[in-house]
Amino acid sequence: xxxxxxxxxxxxxxxxxxxxxxxxxxxxxxxxxxxxxxxxxxxxxxxxxxxxxxxxxxxxxxxxxxxxxxxxxxxxxxxxxxxxxxxxxxxxxxxxxxxxxxxxxxxxxxxxxxxxxxxxxxxxxxxxxxxxxxxxxxxxxxxxxxxxxxxxxxxxxxxxxxxxxxxxxxxxxxxxxxxxxxxxxxxxxxxxxxxxxxxxxxxxxxxxxxxxxxxxxxxxxxxxxxxxxxxxxxxxxxxxxxxxxxxxxxxxxxxxxxxxxxxxxxxxxxxxxxxxxxxxxxxxxxxxxxxxxxxxxxxxxxxxxxxxxxxxxxxxxxxxxxxxxxxxxxxxxxxxxxxxxxxxxxxxxxxxxxxxxxxxxxxxxxxxxxxxxxxxxxxxxxxxxxxxxxxxxxxxxxxxxxxxxxxxxxx
Amino acid sequence: xxxxxxxxxxxxxxxxxxxxxxxxxxxxxxxxxxxxxxxxxxxxxxxxxxxxxxxxxxxxxxxxxxxxxxxxxxxxxxxxxxxxxxxxxxxxxxxxxxxxxxxxxxxxxxxxxxxxxxxxxxxxxxxxxxxxxxxxxxxxxxxxxxxxxxxxxxxxxxxxxxxxxxxxxxxxxxxxxxxxxxxxxxxxxxxxxxxxxxxxxxxxxxxxxxxxxxxxxxxxxxxxxxxxxxxxxxxxxxxxxxxxxxxxxxxxxxxxxxxxxxxxxxxxxxxxxxxxxxxxxxxxxxxxxxxxxxxxxxxxxxxxxxxxxxxxxxxxxxxxxxxxxxxxxxxxxxxxxxxxxxxxxxxxxxxxxxxxxxxxxxxxxxxxxxxxxxxxxxxxxxxxxxxxxxxxxxxxxxxxxxxxxxxxxxxxxxxxxxxxxxxxxxxxxxxxxxxxxxxxxxxxx
Numbered sequence: 108x109x110x111x112x113x114x115x116x117x118x119x120x121x122x123x124x125x126x127x128x129x130x131x132x133x134x135x136x137x138x139x140x141x142x143x144x145x146x147x148x149x150x151x152x153x154x155x156x157x158x159x160x161x162x163x164x165x166x167x168x169x170x171x172x173x174x175x176x177x178x179x180x181x182x183x184x185x186x187x188x189x190x191x192x193x194x195x196x197x198x199x200x201x202x203x204x205x206x207x208x209x210x211x212x213x214x215x216x217x218x219x220x221x222x223x224x225x226x227x228x229x230x231x232x233x234x235x236x237x238x239x240x241x242x243x244x245x246x247x248x249x250x251x252x253x254x255x256x257x258x259x260x261x262x263x264x265x266x267x268x269x270x271x272x273x274x275x276x277x278x279x280x281x282x283x284x285x286x287x288x289x290x291x292x293x294x295x296x297x298x299x300x301x302x303x304x305x306x307x308x309x310x311x312x313x314x315x316x317x318x319x320x321x322x323x324x325x326x327x328x329x330x331x332x333x334x335x336x337x338x339x340x341x342x343x344x345x346x347x348x349x350x351x352x353x354x355x356x357x358x359x360x361x362x363x364x365x366x367x368x369x370x371x372x373x374x375x376x377x378x379x380x381x382x383x384x385x386x387x388x389x390x391x392x393x394x395x396x397x398x399x400x401x402x403x404x405x406x407x408x409x410x411x412x413x414x415x416x417x418x419x420x421x422x423x424x425x426x427x428x429x430x431x432x433x434x435x436x437x438x439x440x441x442x443x444x445x446x447x448x449x450x451x452x453x454x455x456x457x458x459x460x461x462x463x464x465x466x467x468x469x470x471x472x473x474x475x476x477x478x479x480x481x482x483x484x485x486x487x488x489x490x491x492x493x494x495x496x497x498x499x500x501x502x503x504x505x506x507x508x509x510x511x512x513x514x515x516x517x518x
Numbered sequence: 519x520x521x522x523x524x525x526x527x528x529x530x531x532x533x534x535x536x537x538x539x540x541x542x543x544x545x546x547x548x549x550x551x552x553x554x555x556x557x558x559x560x561x562x563x564x565x566x567x568x569x570x571x572x573x574x575x576x577x578x579x580x581x582x583x584x585x586x587x588x589x590x591x592x593x594x595x596x597x598x599x600x601x602x603x604x605x606x607x608x609x610x611x612x613x614x615x616x617x618x619x620x621x622x623x624x625x626x627x628x629x630x631x632x633x634x635x636x637x638x639x640x641x642x643x644x645x646x647x648x649x650x651x652x653x654x655x656x657x658x659x660x661x662x663x664x665x666x667x668x669x670x671x672x673x674x675x676x677x678x679x680x681x682x683x684x685x686x687x688x689x690x691x692x693x694x695x696x697x698x699x700x701x702x703x704x705x706x707x708x709x710x711x712x713x714x715x716x717x718x719x720x721x722x723x724x725x726x727x728x729x730x731x732x733x734x735x736x737x738x739x740x741x742x743x744x745x746x747x748x749x750x751x752x753x754x755x756x757x758x759x760x761x762x763x764x765x766x767x768x769x770x771x772x773x774x775x776x777x778x779x780x781x782x783x784x785x786x787x788x789x790x791x792x793x794x795x796x797x798x799x800x801x802x803x804x805x806x807x808x809x810x811x812x813x814x815x816x817x818x819x820x821x822x823x824x825x826x827x828x829x830x831x832x833x834x835x836x837x838x839x840x841x842x843x844x845x846x847x848x849x850x851x852x853x854x855x856x857x858x859x860x861x862x863x864x865x866x867x868x869x870x871x872x873x874x875x876x877x878x879x880x881x882x883x884x885x886x887x888x889x890x891x892x893x894x895x896x897x898x899x900x901x902x903x904x905x906x907x908x909x910x911x912x913x914x915x916x917x918x919x920x921x922x923x924x925x926x927x928x929x930x931x932x933x934x935x936x937x938x939x940x941x942x943x944x945x946x947x948x949x950x951x952x953x954x955x956x957x958x959x960x961x962x963x
Contacts, residue, residue, distance in 0.1 A: 228676070228691065229680055230845065230846075230847070231845075231847050271857070274835075274837055274857065274859055275837060275844070275860075276854075288857065288858035288859070289857035289858055289860075290858060291859060295835065295862075295863070295866075296859060296862050298862065298865055298866070298869075299865075299866045299869040299870075300869060300949075301869075301945065303945070304930070306929065306930050307929040307930075307931070307945065307949055310924055310927055311924065311949055311952070311953060314920050314921065314923070314924040314953055315953060315956060317920050318916070318917045318953070318957065319958075321914070321916040321920075322913075322917060322957070322958055323914045324912075324913070324914055324958060324959065326803045326804060326912075326959065326962055327804050328805075328806050328852075328853065328958075328961075329959070331853060331856055332806070332856060332861070332958035332961050332962075335857065335858055336865075336956070336958065338861075339859070339862045339865070342858050343858075343862060394661040394664070394671060394673050395661050395663075395671070443669060444664055444666045444668075444670075444671065445661060445671055449671065449672050449673070450676075479691070
């Protein structure tokens with residue numbers, strides 16, 4: 108059909124206030140009725156926190172007893188007096204008093220020297236290696252995606268198999284069959300229609316649902332879009348109810364991570380029933396003027412973890428949840444000229460939870476026997492994944508990781 | 519699915535890929551040029567008078583030190599420029615040399631960088647890379663300010679190879695260290711680029727099998743000539759403008775154009791848009807629209823001319839916040855645009871768009887007039903008209919039937935054969951357009 112219409116003179120009008128009358132009043136009422144999933148039996152859940160950009164591990168878990176640490180970092184080392192001491196050799200960054208408190212309660216396991224053979228210093232490749240658990244080749248599924256595919260192998264449709272609390276899905280949750288929703292702002296996450304026509308909203312949503320359900324197109328991405336569109340609407344209904352029902356008094360730190368952890372806590376106490384939740388905190392790529400930037404981020408992390416554990420405990424759920432904190436790599440041992448650090452290798456991991464056997468595991472990499480200025484890793488990170496899969500999620504780690512790894516006694 | 523498509527379909531696709539879609543009038547104009555003529559005009563933006571846009575922009579009085587104004591300015595250009603490929607390539611380059619104001623914290627420097635991308639959008643990649651390497655926003659973004667003799671900062675040296683030229687696998691860690699030395703002293707001052715001789719390392723560098731007292735210009739010249747660079751750019755350009763996972767031979771043809779033309783981006787694009795596979799099902803509706811393509815394309819096809827202030831934020835919520843790419847790698851695009859949350863944002867952008875005043879419905883024609891003019895007699899006519907306008911009619915039969923059913927109820931839920939009441943017709947047309955804009959096919963380009 109050709110479109111013939113009169114040509115209007117193109118107008119250039121200052122944007123903003125001229126928004127159409129309907130646009131201002133869009134609202135999301137009249138959601139489909141859908142029962143919130145029952146809490147069901149006690150179920151173990153894993154929360155994954157990704158510190159994006161490459162967290163400087165040596166200024167996080169600080170080898171304050173080693174002269175080599177202070178030699179390598181004349182400008183950015185944390186002074187001995189400021190370190191929050193854990194042992195006579197190691198301590199936490201001064202911004203991490205919340206984590207120190209959890210450590211004292213024996214709720215934190217620190218795994219030193221985590222890395223993998225042939226360390227890659229590209230952010231993108233290294234994060235992909237951590238997310239796929241495949242250092243040798245480029246994998247197209249994530250380690251948790253493979254876990255979800257196995258865990259839900261018998262189920263037809265699961266509306267919230269896991270939830271990612273970031274705008275973009277991390278590769279750790281890429282799966283063959285399962286599609287994981289990403290929701291970071293629950294209040295924006297609702298299908299809007301014209302509030303003047305309540306009856307029409309019902310018609311529109313019903314048409315949407317049926318069109319999407321039966322959308323049979325050969326276009327390459329149509330199926331992904333179809334799944335994601337349906338998923339979005341279903342998850343929105345369910346999650347809004349859960350968030351509205353949540354009651355809690357714990358104060359989370361301001362910012363993306365605090366908001367994300369609070370939302371995860373709401374979902375856990377609301378009985379979403381997903382075994383995995385993921386969230387990330389960005390900004391760790393501290394090539395220059397690292398000290399203040401990293402302190403702010405570590406403070407958010409530490410306060411967020413403490414608030415999250417406290418909140419879970421108040422809801423009687425702390426024994427069901429385990430949190431793993433990781434980054435794509437640690438940073439160089441020596442500081443650079445801009446009071447920062449460049450991309451490095453091994454890093455400390457944190458595992459937090461009431462069921463954790465607290466303490467320090469693994470061997471802190473030597474600060475003097477280096478590989479081209481970088482730490483030599485002492486623990487393959489897949490050992491930690493295998494431990495979590497076997498000991499926490501009761502899954503077959505060998506099937507998911509492709510080979511056998513040692514199991515650590517952390518949980 | 520071989521499908522004989524008309525030249526109009528391919529011209530419309532060319533405008534979606536080499537631009538941001540078109541208004542019905544623009545399509546009529548480009549149809550008069552034919553495919554070759556349209557492509558010729560797109561590839562030679564300097565021949566197209568854009569004075570009307572520049573005047574209008576001056577009248578808008580954008581403040582380039584304000585981050586939101588900056589984003590609105592660019593969205594405005596994307597929507598109203600008569601040189602669509604120039605804007606689209608500028609967007610490609612912003613994703614390629616992805617720099618974020620989150621760290622630069624200087625919208626005006628971001629603005630100047632954007633002008634640089636536009637200047638070389640269809641130009642010489644060697645000159646472009648040289649200017650980008652000296653660009654103040656880039657120097658801040660990748661920490662070259664801190665790259666000094668004896669204390670190198672490797673950030674720029676790494677990314678110039680990994681992301682801007684040869685790609686991973688074509689250099690080693692030692693090459694990064696050596697290249698970093700060559701870029702020492704490349705700094706920025708308030709007045710612009712500054713070569714700080716005192717901080718420049720004049721030692722001999724061993725870089726990609728060559729050695730000498732290389733400076734940054736030498737490293738750039740080596741990288742631009744490296745055969746991997748042509749292939750790396752070719753693959754990225756094809757994935758951005760045509761389709762993902764291109765065949766090796768296609769990549770080689772486009773890389774060949776890069777080498778033969780001595781690094782002309784225009785020459786590469788010409789090969790892409792003239793390729794047989796571009797006008798085939800391999801490309802047609804085979805890519806997911808970026809948020810920029812979705813938003814600007816919708817504004818254009820619906821002829822929405824009053825751009826809401828918060829459109830850039832809505833694009834951000836869909837995953838593409840202009841001047842704030844997620845990392846130095848830019849936007850991954852493709853499947854990565856899609857999550858439940860970004861889908862919901864797309865649906866809600868559609869709700870917003872149909873709530874705005876748009877010509878296709880109201881400014882020059884009331885819904886009743888439009889319906890009359892198009893000779894639409896029933897809900898099937900309405901559905902067909904908007905499906906053709908918005909998705910080339912490319913939807914399954916079941917969806918079309920279901921849309922007709924939706925259109926056969928008035929907004930109060932009563933079944934009617936044709937809406938007589940203007941208010942009801944208006945509401946229903948908006949509801950229908952909203953629904954079509956939520957379809958999977960509408961997310962495709």
